Amino acid sequence: MHGFGNEFESEALEGALPIGRNTPRFAPYGLHIEQLNGTAFTVPRSAGNRRTWFYRIRPSVMHLPFEKYVSKNSSGGPNRLVTNFNDPNQLEVVPNQLRWSPFKIPEKSDGLEIDFVDGMSTICGAGDPASGAGIAIHIYCANSDMKGRAFTNSDGDYLIVPQKGALRIQTEFGYMLVQPNEICVIQRGMRFRVEYVENPENKEKSQQGEGFRGYILEVFGGHFEIPDLGPIGANGLANPRDFKIPTAHYEDSKDCKDMVDGQYEIIQKFSGELFSAKQSFSPFDVVAWHGNYTPYKYNLTNFCPVGGTSFDHMDPSIFTVLTCKSHKIGTAVADFVIFPPRYTPLDNTFRPPYFHRNCMSEFMGLVYGEYEAKKGDFVPGGASLHSPMIPHGPDKNAVNHEVSRDESVVRVGDNTMAFMFESMYTLKTTKWAIHGCEKLDHDYYKVWENIPIRFDPKNRDFKPNV
Ligand SMILES: O=C(O)Cc1cc(O)ccc1O
Numbered sequence: 108m109h110g111f112g113n114e115f116e117s118e119a120l121e122g123a124l125p126i127g128r129n130t131p132r133f134a135p136y137g138l139h140i141e142q143l144n145g146t147a148f149t150v151p152r153s154a155g156n157r158r159t160w161f162y163r164i165r166p167s168v169m170h171l172p173f174e175k176y177v178s179k180n181s182s183g184g185p186n187r188l189v190t191n192f193n194d195p196n197q198l199e200v201v202p203n204q205l206r207w208s209p210f211k212i213p214e215k216s217d218g219l220e221i222d223f224v225d226g227m228s229t230i231c232g233a234g235d236p237a238s239g240a241g242i243a244i245h246i247y248c249a250n251s252d253m254k255g256r257a258f259t260n261s262d263g264d265y266l267i268v269p270q271k272g273a274l275r276i277q278t279e280f281g282y283m284l285v286q287p288n289e290i291c292v293i294q295r296g297m298r299f300r301v302e303y304v305e306n307p308e309n310k311e312k313s314q315q316g317e318g319f320r321g322y323i324l325e326v327f328g329g330h331f332e333i334p335d336l337g338p339i340g341a342n343g344l345a346n347p348r349d350f351k352i353p354t355a356h357y358e359d360s361k362d363c364k365d366m367v368d369g370q371y372e373i374i375q376k377f378s379g380e381l382f383s384a385k386q387s388f389s390p391f392d393v394v395a396w397h398g399n400y401t402p403y404k405y406n407l408t409n410f411c412p413v414g415g416t417s418f419d420h421m422d423p424s425i426f427t428v429l430t431c432k433s434h435k436i437g438t439a440v441a442d443f444v445i446f447p448p449r450y451t452p453l454d455n456t457f458r459p460p461y462f463h464r465n466c467m468s469e470f471m472g473l474v475y476g477e478y479e480a481k482k483g484d485f486v487p488g489g490a491s492l493h494s495p496m497i498p499h500g501p502d503k504n505a506v507n508h509e510v511s512r513d514e515s516v517v518r519v520g521d522n523t524m525a526f527m528f529e530s531m532y533t534l535k536t537t538k539w540a541i542h543g544c545e546k547l548d549h550d551y552y553k554v555w556e557n558i559p560i561r562f563d564p565k566n567r568d569f570k571p572n573v
Pocket residue numbers: 421422423459460461463469480493499500527
């Protein structure tokens with residue numbers, strides 16, 4: 108189905124949705140009724156009240172008690188998922204500009220079968236889910252399907268950016284296929300299971316080879332919305348109709364080939380820690396549902412960029428796909444911003460991203476291709492973090508390239524998709540990101556060494572000799 112935040116309804120069996128009421132004494136086909144609330148009951152409609160009604164074979168509550176879960180990640184060590192950014196034992200605060208080479212995908216030949224849950228590692232974040240304030244940024248690197256288990260998160264919403272390999276995501280709402288150059292959002296409390304598929308549809312946008320990798324932005328308080336367009340008008344950027352919502356698909360336990368010894372496992376992230384509970388049935392037994400609290404996916408090629416048409420470099424906020432607002436006017440808990448293929452017909456303008464210091468944190472990743480501000484080692488599957496008020500900008504090669512290019516209209520970002528998670532929070536990095544992953548580039552600062560110094564007080568009309 109198409110749309111953003113609509114009231115959707117879907118049934119996998121004709122007549123499974125009760126008509127004209129939510130909680131009849133007997134739902135059709137003997138189904139049980141369960142509500143999932145994504146906002147407080149009392150949130151005004153105009154402020155985005157969200158809930159969904161499920162009509163399912165069994166209520167989710169039929170499970171054994173939760174126990175602590177220790178993930179089987181590639182180093183065999185403790186969980187690498189951190190979401191309490193007040194725990195100094197897990198963190199290493201670093202003000203430097205940071206850049207990581209592509210995060211390592213575990214190899215089955217090393218005897219490591221790592222699924223989406225075990226493959227998640229936290230790079231940085233702020234705040235703490237218990238107080239509903241903050242964000243976390245994770246990377247997932249995995250090589251196996253989730254078998255007989257589902258993941259769900261009490262702490263926040265996941266915005267998932269696949270970089271390598273397509274994801275087939277089973278949810279309580281139905282299936283979603285999410286390929287590199289697409290994103291999806293799975294909101295707080297929704298249960299899902301990730302399988303990975305080779306993605307023949309867009310080979311050039313996804314590196315070949317075993318395993319899958321991607322980025323996750325988790326927001327602890329609030330939900331994502333499409334930003335207002337102001338003077339841009341009623342259309343453009345991410346258009347609501349391009350968001351896609353799954354249709355109902357249910358799995359009766361007797362048809363579920365996934366269960367291990369008749370048991371299904373629910374892994375729940377709760378207050379920054381992982382817990383596991385067993386149950387005797389698949390959690391994907393929703394026969395029909397209706398509501399406005401759903402997972403959704405979006406193809407980044409549908410983004411309709413608006414930009415400068417005359418002079419000066421516009422701020423990257425014009426490329427915001429989704430925003431999670433804070434209570435501070437115009438200041439996001441987190442924005443998801445992309446740098447899509449486009450033209451920059453700007454007269455007498457320094458076209459690459461400018462040098463700057465920002466009060467916001469800027470975490471960047473690259474799905475494929477090359478980012479316009481970094482001609483060097485910022486590569487697909489890697490990342491960078493530029494923290495509040497820490498200087499950064501185009502690297503030496505991008506500056507030199509700008510000096511010598513001709514003045515014509517240029518195509519920017521062809522065959523590439525870079526993105527940014529921009530947040531009002533100062534992000535603390537995890538020990539894993541600084542030491543454990545062994546991908547931190549200790550020479551990153553050198554990309555700004557030897558930027559040509561051309562100051563000449565006698566030459567106001569300066570033009571370089573090229
Ligand atoms: O730092 C970056 O590369 C992101 C960025 C891009 C841009 O076009 C302007 C500002 C900005 O922070």
